[in-house]
Amino acid sequence: MSRGPRRMLTTHVMVDWSARSKPSPREPTKDAIWWAAARDGAVARIKYDRTRYAAVQNLIEFIAAELSAGRRMLVGFDFPFGYPVGVARHLAGRASAFALWAWLAARIKDTKNNANNRYAVAAEINSAYAGVGPFWGRPAAWHCPGVPTRASDRSCRRSHPTEKRVADEHATVAKTVWQLFYNGSVGSQALLGMPTLDRLRRTPGLSGNMAAWPFDGGLSVPDAAIVLAEVYPSLLREAIAERAGENEILDRAQVRVNAEAFASLDARGKLAPLFGGSPALTASQRRVVEAEEAWILGLGHEKALLESSDWA
Numbered sequence: 001m002s003r004g005p006r007r008m009l010t011t012h013v014m015v016d017w018s019a020r021s022k023p024s025p026r027e028p029t030k031d032a033i034w035w036a037a038a039r040d041g042a043v044a045r046i047k048y049d050r051t052r053y054a055a056v057q058n059l060i061e062f063i064a065a066e067l068s069a070g071r072r073m074l075v076g077f078d079f080p081f082g083y084p085v086g087v088a089r090h091l092a093g094r095a096s097a098f099a100l101w102a103w104l105a106a107r108i109k110d111t112k113n114n115a116n117n118r119y120a121v122a123a124e125i126n127s128a129y130a131g132v133g134p135f136w137g138r139p140a141a142w143h144c145p146g147v148p149t150r151a152s153d154r155s156c157r158r159s160h161p162t163e164k165r166v167a168d169e170h171a172t173v174a175k176t177v178w179q180l181f182y183n184g185s186v187g188s189q190a191l192l193g194m195p196t197l198d199r200l201r202r203t204p205g206l207s208g209n210m211a212a213w214p215f216d217g218g219l220s221v222p223d224a225a226i227v228l229a230e231v232y233p234s235l236l237r238e239a240i241a242e243r244a245g246e247n248e249i250l251d252r253a254q255v256r257v258n259a260e261a262f263a264s265l266d267a268r269g270k271l272a273p274l275f276g277g278s279p280a281l282t283a284s285q286r287r288v289v290e291a292e293e294a295w296i297l298g299l300g301h302e303k304a305l306l307e308s309s310d311w312a
Contacts, residue, residue: 007266008221011044011066011073013037014231014258015059016251019188020114023050028249036255037062038263039071046256053112056196060203067209067225074262074297076231078254079189080168080177081197081212081294084161088292091128097215097292101198108195118191119144122180131156134163137181147180165293166285170278170300171232197228213297218290219277229297233258235305262298265308274301 015035018024024032028048033055037045045062049055059075066073082088082097092099107124110116122135123146133154138147148154168174180187201207211217211224233240233254239261244253265271277289278300289295298305 007040008072008271009074009227009266010071011037011039012259012263012266013059013062013073013075014233014255014262015055015075015077016233016255017077017079017189017193018052019116019118019192021116022114024048026050028252030249030251032251034249034251034255035059036252036259038259039066041260041263041267043256043260046252048252051112051114052110052192052196053114056199060200060206063226064205067206072225072227074227074229074266076229076258076262076297077193077197078231078233079186079193080165081194081215081228081230082165082292083177083190084163084165085288085292087161090161091125095291097294098198098201098212100292101194101201104191105195105198108192110192110195116192118188119147119180121191122147122187129156129161130159133157134160134178135180135187137179137185137187139181151179166281166289167230167293167296167299170280171235171296173234174232174296200228213275214277214290214295219275219281219286219295221272221275230294231258232296232299235296235298235302236261239306261305261308265305268308270304270308273304274298 013035018033033049035047036043047058049058088097088100089095092103107121123144126133126135126146132148136148136151136154138144138149140149163176175184175186177187177190179185201210209224210226211222212228213222216222236258240253240257243257274297277295280300
């Protein structure tokens with residue numbers, strides 16, 4: 001008797017990151033850190049964390065417990081895992097996302113109460129290029145002359161990295177990694193997120209069991225118990241709108257629905273193709289994605305991902 005497809009992974013975790021500079025309110029709110037975990041297809045945990053420090057501690061504890069129980073897991077974060085081609089070599093000396101993560105981790109200071117120096121590090125990166133930029137976007141009242149308030153204030157643009165990564169060009173509504181502030185920006189989340197990924201990769205007990213896709217092993221199914229991957233919750237925005245509970249905070253709904261969707265896709269034996277990236281990628285684009293820029297899990301496979309949201 002057929003038992004149907006076998007799950008690749010048993011636990012699917014989705015994390016909605018935040019670049020807040022102060023702890024989030026005690027009462028759960030939007031624009032804060034939320035994460036959800038689906039175990040064997042059913043949501044097992046939904047967590048609201050007031051600080052990045054608390055979120056990382058809780059995630060490490062959860063991942064370690066799942067690993068101890070013999071479970072394989074996907075841990076998706078909703079911020080860019082890399083910068084456009086050339087940035088890693090320019091800053092860290094190697095065309096390697098891991099070298100970039102370590103470079104950022106050595107400079108970013110992110111305290112237990114969310115206070116951080118991301119604008120100072122952004123200014124340092126800007127100073128590594130001619131003119132003004134590439135980073136931009138900050139509250140006008142903040143004193144950070146090395147980061148312009150508007151994109152149009154930048155100069156010597158031809159000497160700067162490209163505005164978007166290959167993945168961002170394919171996900172047409174994705175914002176540039178260089179925007180640090182204003183609606184929809186992801187630059188600050190990435191600046192504070194990549195050092196967190198570096199920390200996770202170096203966590204005793206987890207590091208030897210962890211793969212950061214697609215940098216470890218390329219655009220293929222990772223052979224690891226813990227798989228870190230970049231995700232873009234808005235790929236499922238229609239399903240999220242349909243499945244959000246009455247008065248449910250959008251961030252909460254996003255991580256819950258995405259965790260359920262990836263788990264559903266896995267249960268149907270259709271998760272593996274997503275790790276191959278988009279069929280539209282050229283050979284040169286694949287090399288850049290695998291070494292420096294990263295790829296969004298599910299991008300190029302939107303139809304399959306959307307179908308996975310149609311679970312009972």
